[in-house]
Amino acid sequence: MKKDLIRATLLAEPRQFSFAERTAFKIGISATNQGETVIDPELHQAQLFVNEKESKAWSLAISNGKREPIWAALPPKDSVSMTWSSLGPSLFPTAGEYKLVLRLGDIESEPIVVKVLATHSERK
Numbered sequence: 001m002k003k004d005l006i007r008a009t010l011l012a013e014p015r016q017f018s019f020a021e022r023t024a025f026k027i028g029i030s031a032t033n034q035g036e037t038v039i040d041p042e043l044h045q046a047q048l049f050v051n052e053k054e055s056k057a058w059s060l061a062i063s064n065g066k067r068e069p070i071w072a073a074l075p076p077k078d079s080v081s082m083t084w085s086s087l088g089p090s091l092f093p094t095a096g097e098y099k100l101v102l103r104l105g106d107i108e109s110e111p112i113v114v115k116v117l118a119t120h121s122e123r124k
Contacts, residue, residue: 004106004107005033005034005035005039006031006032006033006034006039006041006074006104006107007031007032007034008029008030008031008041008043008046008102008104008107008109009029009030009031009032009102009109010027010028010029010048010100010101010102010109010112011026011027011028011029011030011081011083012025012026012027012028012100012112012114013025013026015112015113015114015115016114016115016116016117017115017116017117018095018116018117018118018119019092019094019095019116019117019118019119022088022089022092022116023085023086023088023089024088025085025087025088025091025092025114026083026084026085027048027058027083027084027087027088027091027100028081028082028083028084029043029046029062029081029082029102030079030080030081031043031074031079031080031081031104032077032078032079033074033075033076033077033078033079034077035076036076037076038073038074038075038076039073039074040072040073040074041071041072041074041080041104042104042105043062043071043080043082043104044062044063045063045104045105046062046102046103046104047059047102047103047104048062048091048100048101048102048103049100049101049102049103050091050098050099050100051098051099052099052101055087055090055091057087057090057091058087058091061084061086061087062082067082068080092114092116094116095116095117095118096115096116097113097114097115097116098113098114098115098116099111099112099113100112100113100114
């Protein structure tokens with residue numbers, strides 16, 4: 001499978017929250033088949049880097065669990081996505097600024113910056 005046929009997007013919301021609100025953070029992946037045939041996007045191999053360090057929690061989440069058949073047989077021009085709402089505490093152990101990058105083969109997403117504030121603030 002040629003990875004250039006897949007457009008993979010990292011999903012992350014909200015982008016700013018307090019340390020106490022880490023459980024409200026949702027992260028996921030969306031993939032679109034830009035080719036003309038059904039392909040396996042091999043999403044189980046997608047890696048998440050948090051401040052340039054691979055996330056083990058992400059690796060466990062993306063490679064385990066029940067998946068719909070489309071996850072491994074993505075029709076042309078179709079998309080598949082999945083979101084997790086339990087990874088915030090694992091991804092953000094302290095307050096600070098975090099740069100998230102998704103890597104699938106040679107494809108690398110644009111970085112997403114997430115700010116975890118020490119004190120409660122209005123979400124953005």
